[in-house]
Amino acid sequence: MNRIPLEPRDISVLEALKPFLSPRGQGLVDIMTNFVRVFNTGQEESFDPEALVNLVRILRQERIVQRDARPS
Secondary structure: OOOOOOOHHHHHHHHHHHHHOOHHHHHHHHHHHHHHHHHOOOOOOOOOHHHHHHHHHHHHHHHHHHHHHOOO
8 A cells, every 4th residue: 555645744733733722623623643653654553553453443432432421
């Protein structure tokens, strides 16, 4: 898989915006930055396993939060 064409500086800018976003926006930035980190690896690696684990944890937590937020 080809690298996602984002520089580390781009990720830093997104993360710098997080404190100014709503909780939902902060969650979206976390998902986006972790997704980019999963596939934005060097030539010798196809993906970053640590970033993948973080992404799965974030998505799992998001699913739990949404399920709990549904009216009964």
